[in-house]
Amino acid sequence: AQKITQTQPGMFVQEKEAVTLDCTYDTSDPSYGLFWYKQPSSGEMIFLIYQGSYDQQNATEGRYSLNFQKARKSANLVISASQLGDSAMYFCAMREGGTGNQFYFGTGTSLTVIP
Amino acid sequence: DVKVTQSSRYLVKRTGEKVFLECVQDMDHENMFWYRQDPGLGLRLIYFSYDVKMKEKGDIPEGYSVSREKKERFSLILESASTNQTSMYLCASSSGTPELVGYTFGSGTRLTVV
Numbered sequence: 001a002q003k004i005t006q007t008q009p010g011m012f013v014q015e016k017e018a019v020t021l022d023c024t025y026d027t028s029d030p031s032y033g034l035f036w037y038k039q040p041s042s043g044e045m046i047f048l049i050y051q052g053s054y055d056q057q058n059a060t061e062g063r064y065s066l067n068f069q070k071a072r073k074s075a076n077l078v079i080s081a082s083q084l085g086d087s088a089m090y091f092c093a094m095r096e097g098g099t100g101n102q103f104y105f106g107t108g109t110s111l112t113v114i115p
Numbered sequence: 116d117v118k119v120t121q122s123s124r125y126l127v128k129r130t131g132e133k134v135f136l137e138c139v140q141d142m143d144h145e146n147m148f149w150y151r152q153d154p155g156l157g158l159r160l161i162y163f164s165y166d167v168k169m170k171e172k173g174d175i176p177e178g179y180s181v182s183r184e185k186k187e188r189f190s191l192i193l194e195s196a197s198t199n200q201t202s203m204y205l206c207a208s209s210s211g212t213p214e215l216v217g218y219t220f221g222s223g224t225r226l227t228v229v
Contacts, residue, residue: 006157035217043124043223047218105157
């Protein structure tokens with residue numbers, strides 16, 4: 001079974017609007033971390049936001065927030081007030097606490113912000 | 116500023132050549148990783164290393180080998196390059212502490228095998 005599932009290969013959003021990128025995960029480890037990375041066309045992976053499995057509140061970093069629903073095993077990224085520079089690939093990833101340091105990545109969502 | 120540096124951004128090699136992709140980190144991280152990225156497939160783990168001279172196979176190790184002689188350097192080796200190894204290669208490192216911290220990535224190497 002896939003550890004991380006991103007079901008949206010491509011998304012479009014109007015500039016200044018909010019957008020939600022979906023991510024579901026699969027793990028039996030009680031301790032894990034969920035991450036979102038942004039990859040612009042330059043290729044570099046940029047860390048955006050982190051959510052720990054024991055965190056009670058949803059993580060926020062500026063215009064990014066992570067909608068963490070533990071029972072549903074979902075960790076959706078919400079980008080508010082989209083900007084043209086947000087156009088990029090977005091990857092959801094998980095690191096399990098008990099089985100080493102490997103990350104599992106989703107297949108990514110390509111976000112295009114329309115002016 | 117802490118960094119993971121990959122020696123080449125773009126590389127073109129011929130089929131059958133032996134190819135070395137170099138990755139250096141300056142954060143004293145224990146863990147280093149090599150991924151390849153292909154459209155629609157996301158990032159797939161090739162090899163990783165928890166310590167000097169240690170290596171573990173990832174999900175797609177066939178056709179690749181690695182070397183970690185020093186803590187800061189992790190090299191990916193394509194023994195005999197083939198066209199199906201044309202891809203984007205990403206190196207990453209992370210701390211070995213128990214906290215679930217993230218990776219730091221290099222800027223990637225786009226390899227084309229002709």
